[in-house]
Amino acid sequence: MEKFDCVVVGAGPAGLSAALTLGRARRKVAVLDNGRNRNRVTQESHGFLTRDNIKPQEFKDIAIKDLEPYPSVSISNETVQEITKDTETNLFLVTSDNKTYLTEKILLATGVQEEFSLAQIRQYYGKSLYSCPYCDGWELRDQPLAIVAENEDHLLHMTKLVFNWSKDLIVFTNGHQISDNTRNTFEGKKIQVYTDMIKSLHGENGNLESIELESGEAIPRNGGFVIPSFYRPNKFAEQLNCEADENGGIITDGFGRTTVNGVYIAGETEKVGPSSLMIAAADGFKAATGINMDLTLERF
Numbered sequence: 001m002e003k004f005d006c007v008v009v010g011a012g013p014a015g016l017s018a019a020l021t022l023g024r025a026r027r028k029v030a031v032l033d034n035g036r037n038r039n040r041v042t043q044e045s046h047g048f049l050t051r052d053n054i055k056p057q058e059f060k061d062i063a064i065k066d067l068e069p070y071p072s073v074s075i076s077n078e079t080v081q082e083i084t085k086d087t088e089t090n091l092f093l094v095t096s097d098n099k100t101y102l103t104e105k106i107l108l109a110t111g112v113q114e115e116f117s118l119a120q121i122r123q124y125y126g127k128s129l130y131s132c133p134y135c136d137g138w139e140l141r142d143q144p145l146a147i148v149a150e151n152e153d154h155l156l157h158m159t160k161l162v163f164n165w166s167k168d169l170i171v172f173t174n175g176h177q178i179s180d181n182t183r184n185t186f187e188g189k190k191i192q193v194y195t196d197m198i199k200s201l202h203g204e205n206g207n208l209e210s211i212e213l214e215s216g217e218a219i220p221r222n223g224g225f226v227i228p229s230f231y232r233p234n235k236f237a238e239q240l241n242c243e244a245d246e247n248g249g250i251i252t253d254g255f256g257r258t259t260v261n262g263v264y265i266a267g268e269t270e271k272v273g274p275s276s277l278m279i280a281a282a283d284g285f286k287a288a289t290g291i292n293m294d295l296t297l298e299r300f
């Protein structure tokens with residue numbers, strides 16, 4: 001079986017940036033990806049220097065094209081199902097839906113996915129409801145916005161942040177009570193608070209028009225910000241025995257190295273937030289230098 005220096009699982013900015021750096025370092029790399037990058041639902045990405053306002057697919061296409069000059073890098077559309085380590089050889093076997101790869105190093109760059117307590121948010125997510133004001137606050141500036149969140153600390157944090165982009169805010173807690181202190185803080189800024197359960201979101205083609213409460217009252221809003229829960233879409237790191245911290249984040253040394261020799265991690269799968277293509281790409285670069293340095297020292 002053909003042996004790789006590194007298999008990169010995930011072709012988001014973290015995985016693709018790592019692949020570019022490893023390709024330029026003349027390493028033999030296979031990038032495996034199943035096209036579920038987190039920002040695929042949005043129309044435009046913002047804030048990546050030189051690529052402001054770019055469509056996520058175009059961003060990915062350019063990054064993949066950048067790999068073309070490096071013949072030792074391949075990329076294919078596959079879902080990785082299992083990764084195991086042979087403790088005798090210290091090599092990894094990466095099994096996807098149609099192939100098995102043998103590799104010295106493995107980089108997990110599989111990102112995270114969102115979960116919403118209100119399932120209907122999904123229809124508006126990336127079109128008029130977002131989770132990152134730095135990514136999409138500018139486009140929603142000065143508009144009548146909703147902040148939808150259930151945890152009081154998250155709610156307060158997000159509302160203070162978004163107030164910078166629009167003063168026309170209404171807070172929806174979907175049935176969760178908030179302290180008098182927080183309510184007073186909001187009222188001091190003329191921000192209305194609805195603690196009623198949300199019955200339904202209304203709008204067309206993902207463009208929010210109003211939020212209907214259980215009482216039947218519909219409050220007009222053009223868009224806004226929500227706070228999802230994030231989860232890793234697989235347990236590869238745990239299955240490979242990588243140690244996690246008390247919050248479930250995989251422990252690394254800052255250069256992608258996990259506590260298991262040969263296993264590296266980069267991008268949001270390492271730590272969520274702030275959501276940023278730029279940070280994920282930088283993480284991928286750093287992990288690639290960690291991988292390349294280890295290969296160099298092992299072989300020199």
Ligand SMILES: Cc1cc2nc3c(=O)[nH]c(=O)nc-3n(C[C@H](O)[C@H](O)[C@H](O)COP(=O)(O)OP(=O)(O)OC[C@H]3O[C@@H](n4cnc5c(N)ncnc54)[C@H](O)[C@@H]3O)c2cc1C
Nearest residue numbers: 010012014034035036038039046080111135267268276277
């Ligand atoms: C609605 C929305 C808007 C956003 N807007 C912006 C913005 O404007 N600016 C900005 O900087 N950031 C934005 N972000 C955040 C940005 O998308 C993330 O920070 C970034 O994508 C994280 O990169 P990553 O490489 O860690 O993960 P991802 O980009 O999520 O890539 C992970 C990849 O791993 C692959 N994968 C997962 N499991 C497997 C498997 N088992 N086998 C094979 N492949 C697998 C997935 O298919 C995916 O392609 C936005 C996010 C969302 C949701």
